[in-house]
Amino acid sequence: xxxxxxxxxxxxxxxxxxxxxxxxxxxxxxxxxxxxxxxxxxxxxxxxxxxxxxxxxxxxxxxxxxxxxxxxxxxxxxxxxxxxxxxxxxxxxxxxxxxxxxxxxxxxxxxxxxxxxxxxxxxxxxxxxxxxxxxxx
Amino acid sequence: xxxxxxxxxxxxxxxxxxxxxxxxxxxxxxxxxxxxxxxxxxxxxxxxxxxxxxxxxxxxxxxxxxxxxxxxxxxxxxxxxx
Numbered sequence: 712x713x714x715x716x717x718x719x720x721x722x723x724x725x726x727x728x729x730x731x732x733x734x735x736x737x738x739x740x741x742x743x744x745x746x747x748x749x750x751x752x753x754x755x756x757x758x759x760x761x762x763x764x765x766x767x768x769x770x771x772x773x774x775x776x777x778x779x780x781x782x783x784x785x786x787x788x789x790x791x792x793x794x795x796x797x798x799x800x801x802x803x804x805x806x807x808x809x810x811x812x813x814x815x816x817x818x819x820x821x822x823x824x825x826x827x828x829x830x831x832x833x834x835x836x837x838x839x840x841x842x843x844x845x846x847x848x
Numbered sequence: 849x850x851x852x853x854x855x856x857x858x859x860x861x862x863x864x865x866x867x868x869x870x871x872x873x874x875x876x877x878x879x880x881x882x883x884x885x886x887x888x889x890x891x892x893x894x895x896x897x898x899x900x901x902x903x904x905x906x907x908x909x910x911x912x913x914x915x916x917x918x919x920x921x922x923x924x925x926x927x928x929x930x
Binding site for chain 1: 888895905906910
């Protein structure tokens with residue numbers, strides 16, 4: 712786990728990591744949230760709606776922004792204030808996602824950073840983007 | 849900038865942060881008057897004011913402000929002393 716201080720982080724500092732979305736993740740997310748919408752569980756339903764297969768929960772994909780801040784940027788000192796995320800393209804079970812975050816702003820008064828983040832799949836397609844405000848505790 | 853001009857800009861920042869185009873503020877407005885004005889939104893207000901007016905506040909000074917009017921007066925003092 713990274714442990715950057717506010718002073719160590721410069722504008723443009725970038726961190727990234729990759730994760731492969733598994734069926735187990737999808738099932739765990741459904742169990743936690745109670746979102747039983749068939750788009751996220753029924754192959755037949757998803758294909759009838761024009762998707763290639765069961766669609767991964769957008770909020771599951773977005774939960775990787777928590778990992779980005781809490782483990783990588785800044786890591787241990789992270790306290791996420793806000794996260795504005797967009798789900799741009801569908802994510803499917805088995806996709807390998809690369810999450811990348813860059814320090815876009817620093818605020819000296821409060822010692823917090825704004826991170827511009829993107830998530831791309833194994834084909835380089837941007838599936839999500841977000842803006843996070845993160846304090847350093 | 850005049851105090852009126854600063855107040856107008858501050859009003860726009862409040863409307864933007866609280867996502868309410870009809871929000872009206874006065875000098876005495878404080879966190880008790882706006883339901884969504886919590887500690888995180890307070891940070892957003894201060895950050896947006898720093899950006900808008902090109903200022904860097906002192907955290908202690910900002911923490912002692914009691915209402916919008918005092919914030920406007922602080923900005924006016926800092927802009928006047930630039």
